Amino acid sequence: MSKLNIKNLIKSFPSMDRPAVNNVNLDIESGELVAFLGPSGCGKTTILKMITGLFQPDSGDIILDEQSLLKIPTEKRGVVMVFQNYLLFPYMNVNENVGFALKMKGVDKNIIDQKVKEMLELVKLPDIGLRKPKQLSGGQQQRVALARALISNPRILLLDEPLSNLDAHLRDEMRDLIVTIQQKLKVTTIFVTHDQEEAVLLADKIALIFDGELQNFTSPKNYYEKPKNIKAAKFFGGVNFINAKKDNHNLSTNIGTVHYKGENYTDLNEDNIITIRPENIKLSKNNDFNDNSFKGLIKSVIFSGTHTRYKIIVNNLELECSLQSVGLQDIKTDDTIYVHLPSDKIWAMNE
Amino acid sequence: MGGERLKIILSLTPPLLIIFTLFFGGIFYGFLQSLGYQPAIGKYEINFSAYYNVMFSERYAKLFWTGLGLNLWVSFASTFLAAVFALFGALAIRKTFFAKTICNFIYSLNLPMPHLVVAVGIIFVFSQSGLLARLASQIGLIGSPGDFPVLVKDKYGLGIILAYIWKEAAFFFIILMSVLQSLGENFEELAQSLGANRWQRFRYVILPLVMPNLFSASIIVFAFSFGAYEVPALLGVIYPQMLPVMAFEFFLNPDLNARSEGMALSIIIAIIVMILVVFYFWLTQAKIRKD
Numbered sequence: 323m324s325k326l327n328i329k330n331l332i333k334s335f336p337s338m339d340r341p342a343v344n345n346v347n348l349d350i351e352s353g354e355l356v357a358f359l360g361p362s363g364c365g366k367t368t369i370l371k372m373i374t375g376l377f378q379p380d381s382g383d384i385i386l387d388e389q390s391l392l393k394i395p396t397e398k399r400g401v402v403m404v405f406q407n408y409l410l411f412p413y414m415n416v417n418e419n420v421g422f423a424l425k426m427k428g429v430d431k432n433i434i435d436q437k438v439k440e441m442l443e444l445v446k447l448p449d450i451g452l453r454k455p456k457q458l459s460g461g462q463q464q465r466v467a468l469a470r471a472l473i474s475n476p477r478i479l480l481l482d483e484p485l486s487n488l489d490a491h492l493r494d495e496m497r498d499l500i501v502t503i504q505q506k507l508k509v510t511t512i513f514v515t516h517d518q519e520e521a522v523l524l525a526d527k528i529a530l531i532f533d534g535e536l537q538n539f540t541s542p543k544n545y546y547e548k549p550k551n552i553k554a555a556k557f558f559g560g561v562n563f564i565n566a567k568k569d570n571h572n573l574s575t576n577i578g579t580v581h582y583k584g585e586n587y588t589d590l591n592e593d594n595i596i597t598i599r600p601e602n603i604k605l606s607k608n609n610d611f612n613d614n615s616f617k618g619l620i621k622s623v624i625f626s627g628t629h630t631r632y633k634i635i636v637n638n639l640e641l642e643c644s645l646q647s648v649g650l651q652d653i654k655t656d657d658t659i660y661v662h663l664p665s666d667k668i669w670a671m672n673e
Numbered sequence: 674m675g676g677e678r679l680k681i682i683l684s685l686t687p688p689l690l691i692i693f694t695l696f697f698g699g700i701f702y703g704f705l706q707s708l709g710y711q712p713a714i715g716k717y718e719i720n721f722s723a724y725y726n727v728m729f730s731e732r733y734a735k736l737f738w739t740g741l742g743l744n745l746w747v748s749f750a751s752t753f754l755a756a757v758f759a760l761f762g763a764l765a766i767r768k769t770f771f772a773k774t775i776c777n778f779i780y781s782l783n784l785p786m787p788h789l790v791v792a793v794g795i796i797f798v799f800s801q802s803g804l805l806a807r808l809a810s811q812i813g814l815i816g817s818p819g820d821f822p823v824l825v826k827d828k829y830g831l832g833i834i835l836a837y838i839w840k841e842a843a844f845f846f847i848i849l850m851s852v853l854q855s856l857g858e859n860f861e862e863l864a865q866s867l868g869a870n871r872w873q874r875f876r877y878v879i880l881p882l883v884m885p886n887l888f889s890a891s892i893i894v895f896a897f898s899f900g901a902y903e904v905p906a907l908l909g910v911i912y913p914q915m916l917p918v919m920a921f922e923f924f925l926n927p928d929l930n931a932r933s934e935g936m937a938l939s940i941i942i943a944i945i946v947m948i949l950v951v952f953y954f955w956l957t958q959a960k961i962r963k964d
Binding site for chain 1: 859860862863864865866867868869870873877878881882
């Protein structure tokens with residue numbers, strides 16, 4: 323198990339007018355499973371390649387277990403990367419692919435054979451050792467690539483978009499396998515993805531990256547409930563944003579005064595923004611709520627199976643609400659409605 | 674369906690006719706001559722005595738076997754060294770845009786150059802009266818240009834090998850650059866993260882990945898240098914002589930009876946080259962099936 327600290331990491335490329343990675347700081351604890359999440363070209367793979375040593379940072383440091391990695395060549399870092407397209411060596415069979423790292427270390431052939439067998443059992447592919455990569459399905463190739471990466475007991479395991487080339491069914495299977503193996507081996511793992519659902523389902527913590535800058539590094543739950551800024555909230559499906567001002571432990575907005583219970587009140591700027599997830603808003607035709615209840619008009623109703631989405635205009639501000647379709651009140655377009663924003667579900671951010 | 678097939682056969686007939694007449698006609702007539710059939714000088718008997726004479730007679734056997742040895746040596750050494758130079762050249766410059774542009778230009782310039790011109794270039798540069806010999810003499814490395822080692826018109830075929838390396842390295846280089854570019858660097862990066870050092874990445878990753886293309890190209894180059902005439906004619910010695918030169922000299926012999934030996938020698942060269950070509954096709958087909 324290894325602890326990784328990334329300090330003030332900066333990397334530029336001549337072809338780009340802004341740094342690909344701009345002053346990124348991260349502390350990843352031993353045994354954590356961390357997701358680097360962001361849109362394509364945001365710099366997440368560049369950070370991964372700097373951790374492996376394939377790219378050198380312009381400035382900053384990467385520290386693994388209190389030791390800087392910058393002067394250590396890639397092959398001696400103990401940081402193993404699994405590439406997006408698996409990259410199994412086409413001229414080797416599965417056994418040879420999986421045993422590659424040990425062969426490079428000059429390990430005895432009998433020990434390699436034994437370890438290869440263990441690894442293939444770990445990824446639940448015990449009987450395919452003699453097959454060539456082209457005889458394997460995409461899911462099997464991904465498992466073999468994982469076994470090959472794990473055989474040398476890496477200090478850090480890096481996975482570049484590990485599920486993106488798999489179909490939906492295989493993706494679920496592989497996701498479960500990665501979590502199971504990671505928890506079993508306790509290897510500190512970082513994976514790159516642009517899929518927020520994948521990040522939420524897999525990661526202990528998510529580093530959200532936009533334009534080379536780290537936006538937030540926290541648990542998946544916090545991204546939904548307590549996002550750091552509008553960008554983070556929007557990336558995780560946030561749609562309701564209300565401009566607010568501090569007002570004697572409450573927040574004053576143009577739909578009225580909002581009672582706020584968030585623990586970050588003292589850290590908020592005078593001007594801030596309130597957000598609430600669509601599924602946390604409650605609706606009622608009668609004013610059944612004690613506080614944070616505002617009168618509005620239903621603009622649209624969209625049935626989407628298990629949930630129904632409502633757009634409501636409250637004092638010229640559009641809010642979106644998503645309710646479970648089962649047992650819904652009969653709410654139609656142009657109905658007058660009371661919108662309740664539960665004070666424990668509201669989150670205010672500086673922006 | 675039948676009409677369509679007939680249309681295809683009819684449109685293919687003219688080029689096939691030319692190919693069959695020129696290629697197989699020539700081969701067939703040459704083969705007949707190698708069997709001793711020369712009506713022009715009143716020889717109608719068909720036998721393998723020309724083949725026997727070339728390979729086993731007291732007069733020619735030594736010439737033939739040393740010539741074959743020289744042919745194999747020159748073709749193998751030049752093919753191997755050209756491939757090695759091209760491989761290391763391609764690996765060295767593939768990441769640097771500036772060097773890549775210059776090298777691509779130089780190699781592209783070298784590729785359409787006739788072998789004859791390259792052979793003359795080798796004489797100008799590497800012979801004992803050439804540029805290097807004079808330069809070495811000028812700077813005092815050797816006493817006089819005549820002290821320069823014999824690299825051209827030598828019994829080991831060094832000049833011929835140099836000419837083929839010069840010429841064929843460009844061919845290898847272009848093939849390798851395109852293979853390396855299509856492979857990208859991900860395999861090497863992966864191997865590096867799995868603990869492979871520079872040598873191991875070359876030995877266990879790059880070499881196996883480029884080998885199928887390198888091997889196919891090697892067979893073509895080997896077959897070409899095995900059967901080519903002009904470079905050995907210009908840069909070779911009288912003894913030992915490479916087989917194509919020997920065959921041509923048989924053919925130019927005022928004694929028309931020697932033509933059968935010349936043709937027998939040409940057919941032997943052609944058979945060896947054809948075996949290589951068949952092997953090459955078998956290899957490429959096997960690769961296609963494998964892919």
